[in-house]
Amino acid sequence: xxxxxxxxxxxxxxxxxxxxxxxxxxxxxxxxxxxxxxxxxxxxxxxxxxxxxxxxxxxxxxxxxxxxxxxxxxxxxxxxxxxxxxxxxxxxxxxxxxxxxxxxxxxxxxxxxxxxxxxxxxxxxxxxxxxxxxxxxxxxxxxxxxxxxxxxxxxxxxxxxxxxxxxxxxxxxxxxxxxxxxxxxxxxxxxxxxxxxxxxxxxxxxxxxxxxxxxxxxxxxxxxxxxxxxxxxxxxxxxxxxxxxxxxxxxxxxxxxxxxxxxxxxxxxxxxxxxxxxxxxxxxxxxxxxxxxxxxxxxxxxxxxxxxxxxxxxxxxxxxxxxxxxxxxxxxxxxxxxxxxxxxxxxxxxxxxxxxxxxxxxxxxxxxxxxxxxxxxxxxxxxxxxxxxxxxxxxxxxxxxxxxxxxxxxxxxxxxxxxxxxxxxxxxxxxxxxxxxxxxxxxxxxxxxxxx
Amino acid sequence: xxxxxxxxxxxxxxxxxxxxxxxxxxxxxxxxxxxxxxxxxxxxxxxxxxxxxxxxxxxxxxxxxxxxxxxxxxxxxxxxxxxxxxxxxxxxxxxxxxxxxxxxxxxxxxxxxxxxxxxxxxxxxxxxxxxxxxxxxxxxxxxxxxxxxxxxxxxxxxxxxxxxxxxx
Numbered sequence: 001x002x003x004x005x006x007x008x009x010x011x012x013x014x015x016x017x018x019x020x021x022x023x024x025x026x027x028x029x030x031x032x033x034x035x036x037x038x039x040x041x042x043x044x045x046x047x048x049x050x051x052x053x054x055x056x057x058x059x060x061x062x063x064x065x066x067x068x069x070x071x072x073x074x075x076x077x078x079x080x081x082x083x084x085x086x087x088x089x090x091x092x093x094x095x096x097x098x099x100x101x102x103x104x105x106x107x108x109x110x111x112x113x114x115x116x117x118x119x120x121x122x123x124x125x126x127x128x129x130x131x132x133x134x135x136x137x138x139x140x141x142x143x144x145x146x147x148x149x150x151x152x153x154x155x156x157x158x159x160x161x162x163x164x165x166x167x168x169x170x171x172x173x174x175x176x177x178x179x180x181x182x183x184x185x186x187x188x189x190x191x192x193x194x195x196x197x198x199x200x201x202x203x204x205x206x207x208x209x210x211x212x213x214x215x216x217x218x219x220x221x222x223x224x225x226x227x228x229x230x231x232x233x234x235x236x237x238x239x240x241x242x243x244x245x246x247x248x249x250x251x252x253x254x255x256x257x258x259x260x261x262x263x264x265x266x267x268x269x270x271x272x273x274x275x276x277x278x279x280x281x282x283x284x285x286x287x288x289x290x291x292x293x294x295x296x297x298x299x300x301x302x303x304x305x306x307x308x309x310x311x312x313x314x315x316x317x318x319x320x321x322x323x324x325x326x327x328x329x330x331x332x333x334x335x336x337x338x339x340x341x342x343x344x345x346x347x348x349x350x351x352x353x354x355x356x357x358x359x360x361x362x363x364x365x366x367x368x369x370x371x372x373x374x375x376x377x378x379x380x381x382x383x384x385x386x387x388x389x390x391x392x393x394x395x396x397x398x399x400x401x402x403x404x405x406x407x408x409x410x411x412x413x414x415x416x417x418x419x420x421x422x423x424x425x426x427x428x429x430x431x432x433x434x435x436x437x438x439x440x441x442x443x444x445x446x447x448x449x450x451x452x
Numbered sequence: 453x454x455x456x457x458x459x460x461x462x463x464x465x466x467x468x469x470x471x472x473x474x475x476x477x478x479x480x481x482x483x484x485x486x487x488x489x490x491x492x493x494x495x496x497x498x499x500x501x502x503x504x505x506x507x508x509x510x511x512x513x514x515x516x517x518x519x520x521x522x523x524x525x526x527x528x529x530x531x532x533x534x535x536x537x538x539x540x541x542x543x544x545x546x547x548x549x550x551x552x553x554x555x556x557x558x559x560x561x562x563x564x565x566x567x568x569x570x571x572x573x574x575x576x577x578x579x580x581x582x583x584x585x586x587x588x589x590x591x592x593x594x595x596x597x598x599x600x601x602x603x604x605x606x607x608x609x610x611x612x613x614x615x616x617x618x619x620x
Contacts, residue, residue, distance in 0.1 A: 001460050002462075003460075003586070003587045003588070006586070006587035007586060007587060010585075010587075069568065073537070123592075129460050142528065142533075142535070142538075142542070142546075146549075147545075147548045147549070147552075148540045150548070150549055150552040150553065151548070151552050153552075153556075154552045154553070154555055154556045154559075157556060157559065157560070158555070158556070158559045161559060161560075161563050165563065165566070168572070169488070169489075172585065173488065173585040175585075176585035176586075177585060189565075190573040191573035191574070192572060192573050192574035192575065192576075192578070193572065193583055194486050194578055194579075194580050194584075195485055195486045195487050195488055195489075195497055196485065196486055196570075197485050197487075197490075197496065197497045197498075197500055198499075198500040198569075199570045199572075200487075200489075200490035200497065201490070201497075201500055201501055201503065202503060202505060202566050202569050202570050203566065203570070204490060205503050205505045205506070205566075206505060206562050206563065206566040208563075209505065209506060209509045209558070209562045210559060210562060210563075213513075213555050213558050213559050213562075213614035214508075216551075216555065217552070220548070220551060220552065224548060324544070394532075424488060424489045424490075427488070427489045428489050428492075430489060446580070
């Protein structure tokens with residue numbers, strides 16, 4: 001890679017940090033208003049009590065815990081995918097990793113808020129943390145809720161460090177390229193990075209170790225979230241398949257969220273030269289595999305329930321197949337499998353537009369899946385006297401909408417402060433030239449073509 | 453810090469400069485190569501490749517495992533809660549706490565070790581040039597003897613088109 005190319009990469013990827021259009025401020029203002037409305041709704045709920053939300057006996061877990069599971073699932077977009085691609089040395093990962101890792105950190109932060117929002121007295125959230133209480137109130141450290149605390153804390157710490165470490169060389173670049181107060185801030189963040197051979201070696205070794213450690217942590221996090229359900233004897237929750245089912249669903253929704261984020265960044269920040277059709281093509285293949293895996297798990301779970309013919313479980317089963325929740329169930333099946341499958345399996349349809357349509361449907365479908373795991377089971381428990389209904393209230397809907405706005409807001413602000421594509425990793429990608437057959441070369445030329 | 457350095461436009465010239473400096477009798481420890489990206493395919497980037505980082509991370513993991521086991525055992529036996537006739541301390545559920553803290557130990561130890569090994573953060577004056585972030589590769593000789601400076605300057609200039617600068 002010559003100096004001119006390196007400077008062009010610097011210029012292209014630093015442009016969003018240097019230039020700000022009026023649209024950016026407008027977007028921030030709109031998202032900020034939605035987030036404020038969400039905060040206001042939460043304050044209203046705290047002031048008036050949980051009665052203003054739709055959660056009541058027997059459905060105590062509804063929108064909020066759906067959102068908790070959904071956002072923790074979305075968090076699997078980043079660190080897990082980035083770590084796996086790093087470990088298998090997939091060279092096409094380079095422009096994708098940071099986009100993905102940022103999703104993880106923000107989605108985890110938002111997801112971890114929901115158990116607190118869900119509390120009637122959120123100021124007592126620290127009761128979740130195992131600490132010696134002078135009033136002899138001691139949380140059960142064997143509870144799956146205590147496992148959540150350790151798993152989410154570890155994953156959030158690991159993911160944040162996994163995002164920050166490769167940022168240090170880019171902060172050093174920003175320190176040298178920016179002016180004024182921003183230069184001073186980036187100089188502090190760069191920690192005095194020089195780029196010596198020793199620093200590069202140690203950074204790459206550390207990233208390798210982090211990647212090895214973060215993959216099992218990511219798997220454990222969603223398995224433990226699934227244990228919140230499967231450790232209880234609620235119909236259709238007490239299942240050994242829940243761990244892998246949740247992990248597969250999390251990776252599935254995570255890849256979909258990543259594709260959406262990449263498509264928006266590509267268009268908004270004019271990154272067509274860096275986020276190529278091949279990236280969407282490859283992620284589309286991963287998404288296809290996860291769609292098939294999701295279909296397999298859903299079938300296995302439903303078939304086992306149906307064949308077992310346990311009356312309590314069959315009540316929940318029929319509620320979702322033909323009862324009150326069936327429109328949501330079949331929408332979920334269409335969103336997660338029926339429509340994405342041809343879009344992702346047929347090569348001609350696996351374009352940027354095709355993968356974006358499939359991903360949008362999958363995000364909706366996976367949110368519905370989380371809802372359908374939680375609500376019908378709680379509403380149709382073992383004894384008919386304990387059956388109930390759930391109808392979401394405006395305060396819950398507003399808080400849910402606000403979290404999507406918060407995610408977009410945080411992402412937009414991050415992309416404004418830090419290059420959303422790792423500059424040094426992208427440059428390293430220009431070093432090695434793979435050996436290809438003439439047919440492969442032709443195919444590669446087509447895939448790597450920059451299209452506006 | 454006193455240093456003399458050359459800025460090279462490509463890694464081949466930087467590699468040539470490093471070899472010329474070695475031939476001129478400069479010790480490997482006195483030669484620094486700074487770049488805006490790792491050049492794995494060049495010999496100059498293979499120095500300092502040996503690292504204990506993997507073993508240190510494993511040690512951090514072992515420490516985390518011990519803390520996890522200790523935390524689970526002490527909290528559960530110090531404040532015993534009998535639930536459903538189950539044992540106060542049981543291995544199966546505690547594996548989760550032990551696993552998470554093992555990984556946390558390995559991750560945190562890796563990051564702390566990285567910072568210590570690479571001397572980050574630092575406010576000490578070190579040889580550096582902002583041209584590095586524009587793609588140039590800096591090859592420096594740190595703390596050269598006064599009598600060697602002109603020889604080093606000639607050596608650095610002979611290795612491709614280089615700008616030679618001094619840090620007084």
